[in-house]
Amino acid sequence: MLSYETILTTCTYCGCGCGILLEVLDGRIIGTLPQKDHTITQGGLCIKGWNVHQFIYDQGRLKRPLVKRDGKFTETTWEEAIEEVATKLNRIKEEYGPDSICGLTSARCTNEENYIFQKWMRAVIGTNNVDHCARL
């Protein structure tokens, strides 16, 4: 038996915040439907909303951490990647001070992710150098 379910969530394309249902067939998203009783959406989406699931399975999706060696990217494990990022950041922080590090958080990520990002920059790195591209 194939499993079919719809997952209620929020459109990721613009700030209107439409309520959408992702149609999931056997663990794979196959379509997007508008949420009928959503205050903003009222059963209608724009063309971007109707197609919001399409980019998810694109060929170009990154699936493994990459490090550049001699100008070329090679795949690596999470352990090694995290280790390298943390060690390098710690070294730069020690050598040049926390304000020599800065971070850009994202208007595409969730609130939880944004919260964690700025907490990390402020509490662990020790700088207020946090901004995002939304001014742009």
Add this chain to the structure above:
Amino acid sequence: MTNSIPELEESDCILVTGSNTTEAHPLVASRILRAKQKGATLIVIDPRRTQIARYADIFVRQKLGTDVAWINGLMHIILKEGWENKEFISKRTEGIEELKKELENYPPEKVEEITGISRADLRRIAEAYAKAKNASIIYAMGITQHITGTDNVISLANLAMLTGNIGKASSGVNPLRGQNNVQGACDMGGLPDVYPGYQSVTNETIAKKFEESWNAKLSRKPGLTIMEMFQSIEEGKVKAMYIMGENPMVSDPDLKHVEHTLKKLELLVVQDIFLTETAKLAHIVLPGVSFAEKEGTFTSTDRRVQRVRKAIEPLGEAKADHEIICKIAKRMGNDSFNYDSEEKIFEEMTRLTPIYHGITYERIEKDGIQWPCTNSEDPGTPFLHKDQFSKGKGTFFPIPYREPAEIVDEEFPFWLTTGRIGFQYHSRTMSGVSPSLQKEAKEGYVEMNPFDAIQLGIEEGEKVKVISRRGTIEIKTKLSFNVGRNMVFIPFHYFESAANVLTNTAVDPISKIPEFKVCAVRLEKIEEENP
């Protein structure tokens, strides 16, 4: 937004400026059109004849970068005619006398000359807006992306207060934000001078509260804005940059410079779902997941906090962005990044953030809640500034008009403005790979007035050079009366012909937003090479 999206439907006059609403915020646009069906007057003020302009009762083009002048001009007329809301001014505002003095300098003749909007149109707009019962203003980056962006926003607030069109349902000043969670990113403290909930990093009591909760010593010094970050990299003061889910290589002004700058870093780490132009420059790239592969919340443009739910497992070994950051934080030796779930993160945040205090996952299970929501009984806030402004009385600030940072001259005789188009999304990392969206709008173009094209001997679809003081791009033309004479428009989504190679990095002194919307360029035919 000070109001909610659904409320717009009940406005009886809607002034849209610098927002290509039908394309950038389709479901806001549909409320505006519904209001119009119910009899509202729709006014559109935009240098381009945007799609929404076609539905307008009054549509006028202002010259690029002259917003303060027309807004002051409207207020001048309103005061001369006695259309201001005297009760609102005396009860809820201060500083009217200073404003009046400044406005003396903006008689219709002079405003017409600066802005190109006729005296008759100025008067019609002033009358429709001032005499409406519930008038709303809607604006987007067409207003903020100027060196006078902050001035423009304050001027619109002056106009709303002068006529009492703020602090009630269906009536206010409503900025529309670009990307879906810009509101949330700002609310969460993704800004150099504030913690979550706009709590200042320089305030001792607030900083102590966060120090206690996070168990860390925190800096009281406001950080660098994005433009300052790039400057500091140039100066060798910033050595490492960590970018989560952003693609400044397309969205920043003056691209060549950005690339050159990023290459100077000792360490660039990029976390994204695709190998973006920015990620290609990184030393380490970490794979994040799409919105369909994680739990959490987004806050939409009308401050509505809503759930994001996981529909599928992450692809490959990709991980949610917060998981990655927590791993790095722990590895850097901090033990306050242990969370069993996204909900636990949300709870920690709401404890520390008064405007989100009363919101829980449980309460937004079905419908979102609009902040401020300060306790568990609080139903949230559909519109802001009901009985008073956050600082008590609303202050009028007199704003003099200033010219844009770069103006056209003999060498660069065309005004260039940039913007979004409906089928693409910001730097296109997502919509660029979505087949149905790509079909609709494959490549970039420069939109120009047919009369200008005839003069330069340029044809529809011809590849031309567009040159500014900062760079040159080659791009196809699209002839259209949507743009006025001596002006061209380029959508900024396409890396292959990125408009931001050309744009100016001059920034607003307060908001630090770059002047994307105005710069000077010239157009040249590409000479065919001899065989």
